[in-house]
Amino acid sequence: MDLEDNLLMMPGPVPVPPRVLRAMSKPMINHRGAQFSAIYDDCRRILADIFKTENDIFVLSGSGTASMEAAVGCIADKDDRIISIENGKFGERFKDLASRYGSVVPLEFEWGTSVDLDPLEAQLQEGAKAVTMVHNETSTGILNPAEQVGKLAKKYGSLFIMDGVTSLGGDDVFVDDWGVDVAVVGSQKCIGAPPGLSMLSVSEAAFDAMKKENLPYYLDLKACKKSADKEKTQTPYTPAIPLFYALQESLHIIEEEGMDARIERHHKGAAAVRAAMDAMGIEMFPQLNEYSAYSNTVSAMKAPAGMDSETLKKEMMKSGITIAGGQAHLKGKIFRIGSMANVSYRDILSTLQQIEVVFKKSGVVSELGPATEAAIEVLCK
Amino acid sequence: MDLEDNLLMMPGPVPVPPRVLRAMSKPMINHRGAQFSAIYDDCRRILADIFKTENDIFVLSGSGTASMEAAVGCIADKDDRIISIENGKFGERFKDLASRYGSVVPLEFEWGTSVDLDPLEAQLQEGAKAVTMVHNETSTGILNPAEQVGKLAKKYGSLFIMDGVTSLGGDDVFVDDWGVDVAVVGSQKCIGAPPGLSMLSVSEAAFDAMKKENLPYYLDLKACKKSADKEKTQTPYTPAIPLFYALQESLHIIEEEGMDARIERHHKGAAAVRAAMDAMGIEMFPQLNEYSAYSNTVSAMKAPAGMDSETLKKEMMKSGITIAGGQAHLKGKIFRIGSMANVSYRDILSTLQQIEVVFKKSGVVSELGPATEAAIEVLCK
Numbered sequence: 117m118d119l120e121d122n123l124l125m126m127p128g129p130v131p132v133p134p135r136v137l138r139a140m141s142k143p144m145i146n147h148r149g150a151q152f153s154a155i156y157d158d159c160r161r162i163l164a165d166i167f168k169t170e171n172d173i174f175v176l177s178g179s180g181t182a183s184m185e186a187a188v189g190c191i192a193d194k195d196d197r198i199i200s201i202e203n204g205k206f207g208e209r210f211k212d213l214a215s216r217y218g219s220v221v222p223l224e225f226e227w228g229t230s231v232d233l234d235p236l237e238a239q240l241q242e243g244a245k246a247v248t249m250v251h252n253e254t255s256t257g258i259l260n261p262a263e264q265v266g267k268l269a270k271k272y273g274s275l276f277i278m279d280g281v282t283s284l285g286g287d288d289v290f291v292d293d294w295g296v297d298v299a300v301v302g303s304q305k306c307i308g309a310p311p312g313l314s315m316l317s318v319s320e321a322a323f324d325a326m327k328k329e330n331l332p333y334y335l336d337l338k339a340c341k342k343s344a345d346k347e348k349t350q351t352p353y354t355p356a357i358p359l360f361y362a363l364q365e366s367l368h369i370i371e372e373e374g375m376d377a378r379i380e381r382h383h384k385g386a387a388a389v390r391a392a393m394d395a396m397g398i399e400m401f402p403q404l405n406e407y408s409a410y411s412n413t414v415s416a417m418k419a420p421a422g423m424d425s426e427t428l429k430k431e432m433m434k435s436g437i438t439i440a441g442g443q444a445h446l447k448g449k450i451f452r453i454g455s456m457a458n459v460s461y462r463d464i465l466s467t468l469q470q471i472e473v474v475f476k477k478s479g480v481v482s483e484l485g486p487a488t489e490a491a492i493e494v495l496c497k
Numbered sequence: 498m499d500l501e502d503n504l505l506m507m508p509g510p511v512p513v514p515p516r517v518l519r520a521m522s523k524p525m526i527n528h529r530g531a532q533f534s535a536i537y538d539d540c541r542r543i544l545a546d547i548f549k550t551e552n553d554i555f556v557l558s559g560s561g562t563a564s565m566e567a568a569v570g571c572i573a574d575k576d577d578r579i580i581s582i583e584n585g586k587f588g589e590r591f592k593d594l595a596s597r598y599g600s601v602v603p604l605e606f607e608w609g610t611s612v613d614l615d616p617l618e619a620q621l622q623e624g625a626k627a628v629t630m631v632h633n634e635t636s637t638g639i640l641n642p643a644e645q646v647g648k649l650a651k652k653y654g655s656l657f658i659m660d661g662v663t664s665l666g667g668d669d670v671f672v673d674d675w676g677v678d679v680a681v682v683g684s685q686k687c688i689g690a691p692p693g694l695s696m697l698s699v700s701e702a703a704f705d706a707m708k709k710e711n712l713p714y715y716l717d718l719k720a721c722k723k724s725a726d727k728e729k730t731q732t733p734y735t736p737a738i739p740l741f742y743a744l745q746e747s748l749h750i751i752e753e754e755g756m757d758a759r760i761e762r763h764h765k766g767a768a769a770v771r772a773a774m775d776a777m778g779i780e781m782f783p784q785l786n787e788y789s790a791y792s793n794t795v796s797a798m799k800a801p802a803g804m805d806s807e808t809l810k811k812e813m814m815k816s817g818i819t820i821a822g823g824q825a826h827l828k829g830k831i832f833r834i835g836s837m838a839n840v841s842y843r844d845i846l847s848t849l850q851q852i853e854v855v856f857k858k859s860g861v862v863s864e865l866g867p868a869t870e871a872a873i874e875v876l877c878k
Contacts, residue, residue, distance in 0.1 A: 120524050129525040129738060140521040140739055143501050144510040144691055146819050177693055178559050179735040182715045189714075216711040304735065310525055312558055312693060312737025330597040332713065333570075334563045354560040354685065356693025356737060357510060358521055438527050 118436075125467045126440040127254045127282055127414040127454035129304040129311050132362070136309060139365035140358040147355055153348040155364050160349070162367040163315050166284060166307075166375060167299055169291035171317040174340040175363065177356040180281040180302035183314035185213055186335035187277045187298040188248065190326045192218030196245040199223055199274070201265070203231055205255035205443045210248045210279055218245065227446065228256045228401050228416070230408035233264055240272035245325065246297075247276050252283035255443050257400070257416030257452060259287070261407035266294035275322055281305055281314075285370065286382040286413040286456055297322040303359065306382070306413055308457030309366040312359045369458065382412045385455035385464050388491035389415040392468040395490035396420075396481050401450045416442075416452045420480040425451040431474045437467055461495050499817075506848045507821040508635045508663055508795040508835035510685040510692050513743070517690060520746040521739040528736055534729040536745050541730070543748040544696050547665060547688075547756060548680055550672035552698040555721040556744065558737040561662040561683035564695035566594055567716035568658045568679040569629065571707045573599030577626040580604055580655070582646070584612055586636030586824045591629045591660055599626065608827065609637045609782050609797075611789035614645055621653035626706065627678075628657050633664035636824050638781070638797025638833060640668070642788035647675035656703055662686055662695075666751065667763040667794040667837050678703040684740065687763070687794055689838030690747040693740045750839065763793045766836035766845050769872035770796040773849040776871035777801075777862050782831045797823075797833045801861040806832040812855045818848055842876050 124131050145151045160173045167173065176183050188210075192198050198218040200211035203225040214220045221239055225231055236247070247269045251262045262278055269276040275297040280289050284299065286306030291299045297319040304311035318337055326338060333339075339352040370378060390400060390410060401416040402408070419425035425441045426448050432439050442450040455464055465488060472487040474480075481487070505512050526532045541554045548554065557564050569591075573579050579599040581592035584606040595601045602620055606612055617628070628650045632643045643659055650657040656678040661670055665680065667687030672680045678700040685692035699718055707719060714720075720733040751759060771781060771791060782797040783789070800806035806822045807829050813820050823831040836845055846869055853868040862868070 120526075122524075122526070124525060124527065126527060129528060129735070132525050137522040137524070141518040143503070143518070144505060144513050144685070145501075145503070146505065146507060147510060147692065149819075177737075178563070178715060179737075181734040182559070185713070185715045213714045216714055302735070304525070310737070310739045311528065311735045312740055332566070333594045333597055334559060334566045334716070353562040354510070354683070354692045356558075356560075356691070356740060357685075358691045358739060358743070359693055359737060362739070438530075 121436065123437045123463055123466065125453050125459065125463065126438050127305065127452060128302065128456065130308055130454065130457040130459060132308065132310050133369065133458050136362050136365045139361040142361055144357055147357060148350060150348060152355070152357070153350065155360050156349045156351070159360065159364050159367055162371055166370065167289065167291045167317045168293070169317045171291065171319045172341055172344065173315060173317050174337065174344060175313055175315050175360070176335065177312065177359070178314060179311060180279070180300055180314045181209070182335060183300040183316045184210060184279055185332065186337050187300065187316065188214045189217050189332040189335055190328070190337045191246055191275065191277070191322060193328045195219055197221055197243060199236065199239050199244045199247045201231055201236065201247065201249040203227060203229060203256065203258065203260065204250065204253035206250045206253055206279060210250060214248055228258065229403045230258065230405040231260050232405065233261065233268065233407060236265065237268055240268060240274055244274045247274050250279040251289065252280070252287065252411050252413060254282045254414055255446070256402055257411045257414050258402040259409040259411050262289070262296065263294045264407060266296050270295040275325055282413050282456065286379065288379055291317050303363055306456045307366055308369060309362045310359060312356055313363055382455065384495055385459070385461065386410065386412045386415055388464055388494040389453050389455060389468065391490040391494045392487035393417050395486040396472065396475060413456045414452055414454045416450050419449055419451060420475065423478060423480060424448045428474060432470060435470050437470055439467065465491060502817065504818045504844055504847065506834050506840065506844065507819050508686065508833060509683065509837065511689055511835065511838040511840060513689065513691050514750065514839050517743050517746045520742040523742055525738055528738060529731060531729060533736070533738070534731065536741050537730045537732070540741065540745050540748055543752055547751065548670065548672045548698045549674070550698045552672065552700045553722055553725065554696060554698050555718065555725060556694055556696050556741070557716065558693065558732070558740070559695060560692060561660070561681055561695045562590070563716060564681040564697045565591060565660055566713065567718050568681065568697065569595045570598050570713040570716055571709070571718045572627055572656065572658070572703060574709045576600055578602055578624060580617065580620050580625045580628045582612055582617065582628065582630040584608060584610060584637065584639065584641065585631065585634035587631045587634055587660060591631060595629055609639065610784045611639065611786040612641050613786065614642065614649065614788060617646065618649055621649060621655055625655045628655050631660040632670065633661070633668065633792050633794060635663045635795055636827070637783055638792045638795050639783040640790040640792050643670070643677065644675045645788060647677050651676040656706055663794050663837065667760065669760055672698050684744055687837045688747055689750060690743045691740060693737055694744055763836065765876055766840065766842065767791065767793045767796055769845055769875040770834050770836060770849065772871040772875045773868035774798050776867040777853065777856060794837045795833055795835045797831050800830055800832060801856065804859060804861060805829045809855060813851060816851050818851055820848065846872060
């Protein structure tokens with residue numbers, strides 16, 4: 117089997133289209149010249165459309181975690197109250213990160229359960245500089261109520277810092293309408309580029325809140341703004357040029373598809389996965405409430421009775437398809453299928469078909485067909 | 498003129514060989530799988546040879562500045578005395594960066610002049626947690642006395658954090674023999690890869706000194722070590738996969754050439770530039786003392802009387818060659834030629850020939866020939 121031709125159906129890194137890969141093979145350029153500025157400007161323009169914002173947009177040469185730290189590290193000083201919502205692995209990471217800078221008030225919900233707004237409002241009433249939340253919790257496949265949290269934060273005069281790493285580019289995000297002061301996305305998720313860059317929008321209120329004496333240096337958002345506002349748009353430190361080539365190309369693909377069509381395609385893809393799981397009697401992992409929904413970019417399911425999800429992952433790998441298992445204490449207990457970026461319906465159907473085969477072989481299901489049929493029905497609607 | 502086919506003779510980003518560019522067009526892989534671990538292990542092995550060290554080596558998805566911040570940010574707490582040596586733009590940056598974390602004792606020498614060891618020793622006698630210095634000061638073309646500084650720091654029980662961004666991979670660096678506790682290199686300089694990664698070695702003493710309560714998060718070197726020490730070598734956060742492909746390929750090129758041959762080639766290349774400048778009556782910018790030398794990877798020259806170096810840069814650009822001007826207050830006053838990584842003697846000679854043409858046209862020199870002849874003489878030795 118060709119290891120280089122593995123179908124990545126995990127929640128990032130996603131498969132990168134050939135034209136994006138080819139874009140990276142262009143020669144290097146002077147990162148302080150007009151050519152680079154034009155690329156950066158073009159990326160920022162399209163990203164503003166995806167984020168639905170008029171806030172400043174920056175691209176950092178670093179993963180999503182880098183941009184999250186840029187936000188929290190520039191805003192939170194050590195006595196600042198930061199409410200950190202956690203209902204999964206990435207919420208936990210955001211909380212840990214925030215704890216290195218501010219005085220964190222953790223608002224924890226069991227992984228896989230939904231966020232409740234009442235305890236958040238109670239904490240907001242006591243005052244907080246910022247609220248952090250993961251919009252689309254990749255580890256549990258749940259979509260958290262970003263709009264409601266954004267509006268609540270605003271009501272009580274707090275900033276809202278949102279990890280949109282696996283929602284932006286694949287699902288609805290309205291940065292300005294929801295009042296998201298900082299929104300972060302990773303290059304290797306719904307945007308469809310290789311890993312290594314992260315992009316974020318920063319509101320004026322967020323900039324006004326950066327009053328600390330010592331900001332982080334590499335992740336200094338004021339330095340990003342200063343460099344971006346120059347006559348020739350620049351980054352404060354040397355950018356990862358080939359990844360900017362790739363980002364620009366993948367943003368062009370998004371522009372060509374159109375965000376509305378892209379979001380609808382993501383919604384249908386994830387609905388097809390859920391329909392197939394339902395047809396096989398496989399339960400979804402998230403427990404929803406009135407404020408939450410299943411993720412439209414990554415689906416998390418409970419492992420069937422008697423089968424460790426790591427076994428499923430290994431069996432799938434044998435047929436050249438990479439799906440994800442559970443993280444931390446969820447390892448072995450859940451499996452996750454990413455349906456992000458430029459993953460096609462054909463890719464989704466191949467994956468579901470192969471899962472059905474593995475489940476049939478191990479007696480989880482009694483017949484082949486129902487899962488893919490259910491998925492096709494959703495996709496052909 | 499083909500803008501994509503510009504000869505980059507600036508001190509990074511350097512031209513990237515076609516086989517390194519091609520390496521980036523491979524499909525994405527699971528960054529938590531065995532394939533990625535094998536790539537990371539291979540890179541660390543070759544880097545240890547280049548650094549001449551048995552210390553831990555890590556690759557960060559971020560520019561050289563990111564690795565410098567990782568070192569200083571993990572080691573320096575706010576009351577720690579950090580001696581920051583500055584004799585150029587990058588020394589200044591290192592000092593500014595260190596000031597965000599520790600109590601910096603600046604040891605400043607005019608840009609372009611040499612570092613003096615007496616004032617350093619006087620400061621070391623008063624005790625310091627660490628000394629920071631740029632080995633090869635890219636902004637002024639001077640090679641600073643890393644060996645002596647390393648040994649002095651050791652004598653007084655201080656750590657030595659060295660910016661080797663434009664020396665490692667192109668010039669002699671002996672991390673263990675010199676007692677360099679943290680040495681940093683950028684991917685886009687003498688290593689010959691695209692920008693976006695930086696690599697650093699970290700000594701046990703440096704790890705022991707990381708006693709702060711809150712380390713930086715994305716740049717947490719303890720987290721790097723924990724992930725690298727796992728059964729499958731990993732990075733703590735998602736790595737920039739295509740840049741790792743490129744780094745591995747460029748390290749293979751280095752291995753094939755051999756470090757001794759590579760360093761000799763760099764020495765000769767820079768000597769050829771200096772010989773050509775001398776033949777044209779152009780003065781070198783650095784003022785040397787007994788501890789310093791001209792850089793073997795980037796040469797900095799004074800602009801000839803009556804000609805702004807920005808004019809020279811623009812004239813060179815017309816013939817498809819990018820050289821560098823001066824930074825900050827040196828803008829217009831000096832010009833710089835990088836001869837790093839896989840830049841060939843042919844590239845160096847083309848550049849010198851073209852400079853001679855520009856100088857002849859503007860009356861700086863009276864005849865064509867002597868500069869390239871002097872360079873050829875050095876290269877053919």
